[in-house]
Amino acid sequence: MDADTFGAWGQWAGAIMSFFAVVVALGIAIRDGRVRADERADQVKAQARTVTVDVRKLKSDRWHYHWTSVVVENHGTLPITEITLTRLVVKTNGREVAWELKIDSKGYTSKALPHRLAKVLGPGEQGEYGSLRELVDGPEVRFIQPEEAYAEVTFVDAAGLRWSRTTENREPQRVIEK
Structure with missing residues (x-):
C-alpha cells in the first residue's frame, strides 16, 4: 500500500470518527435540554x-x-x-x-x-x-x-x-x- 492510499484511509477514518463524535454530542445536548425542561416544568407545578x-x-x-x-x-x-x-x-x-x-x-x-x-x-x-x-x-x-x-x-x-x-x-x- 502506497503512502497516498494509506493517507486517504486515515482521512476517511478521521471523518467517520468526527461524524460519530458530533452525533454523540448532539445526543447529549438534546438529553440535557429535555432534563432542564422537565426540571422547569416541575418547578412551575411546585405550588399547584x-x-x-x-x-x-x-x-x-x-x-x-x-x-x-x-x-x-x-x-x-x-x-x-x-x-x-x-x-x-x-x-x-x-x-x-x-x-x-x-x-x-x-x-x-x-x-x-x-x-x-x-x-x-x-x-x-x-x-x-x-x-x-x-x-x-x-x-x-x-x-x-x-x-x-x-x-x-x-x-x-x-x-x-x-x-x-x-x-x-x-x-x-x-x-x-x-
Missing part, C-alpha cells in the same frame, strides 16, 4: 402540588350535625386566588344523583358550574364550601353522605398561572384559557 381537593363529611361538635362539603386546602407558603368549582359528580348506591351545593343560603347545581368558591385562600388555610344535598322530587331534601364523589377545582397560583386539581390528587393540570 400543595393544593388538595376533597369531598368530605364534616361535623359540628356543638350541634351534633353532619354534612358533606367540598374542601380545598392550601398546604403551601403562598396564597392561591380565584378558587372555582368546575365539576362535581356524586354517586350514592352506585348511581349518579342530582345534587345541590348549598352555599350561603343559595343552592348551586351542576348547571351553575363553574362557580367561584372563594377569591383567596391563604397559606396553610382550608376552605370548606357548602352543604351537599340530593335533589329529589317534591319538597323533600336529603343530605348526601356519598359513597363516591369527584370534584374538580381550578385556581390561580402566585405566579398568575391557572391550575386544575381533582379529588383524585393526580398531577396538577395547567389550564390555558382561550
Whole structure:
C-alpha cells in the first residue's frame, strides 16, 4: 500500500470518527435540554402540588350535625386566588344523583358550574364550601353522605398561572384559557 492510499484511509477514518463524535454530542445536548425542561416544568407545578381537593363529611361538635362539603386546602407558603368549582359528580348506591351545593343560603347545581368558591385562600388555610344535598322530587331534601364523589377545582397560583386539581390528587393540570 502506497503512502497516498494509506493517507486517504486515515482521512476517511478521521471523518467517520468526527461524524460519530458530533452525533454523540448532539445526543447529549438534546438529553440535557429535555432534563432542564422537565426540571422547569416541575418547578412551575411546585405550588399547584400543595393544593388538595376533597369531598368530605364534616361535623359540628356543638350541634351534633353532619354534612358533606367540598374542601380545598392550601398546604403551601403562598396564597392561591380565584378558587372555582368546575365539576362535581356524586354517586350514592352506585348511581349518579342530582345534587345541590348549598352555599350561603343559595343552592348551586351542576348547571351553575363553574362557580367561584372563594377569591383567596391563604397559606396553610382550608376552605370548606357548602352543604351537599340530593335533589329529589317534591319538597323533600336529603343530605348526601356519598359513597363516591369527584370534584374538580381550578385556581390561580402566585405566579398568575391557572391550575386544575381533582379529588383524585393526580398531577396538577395547567389550564390555558382561550
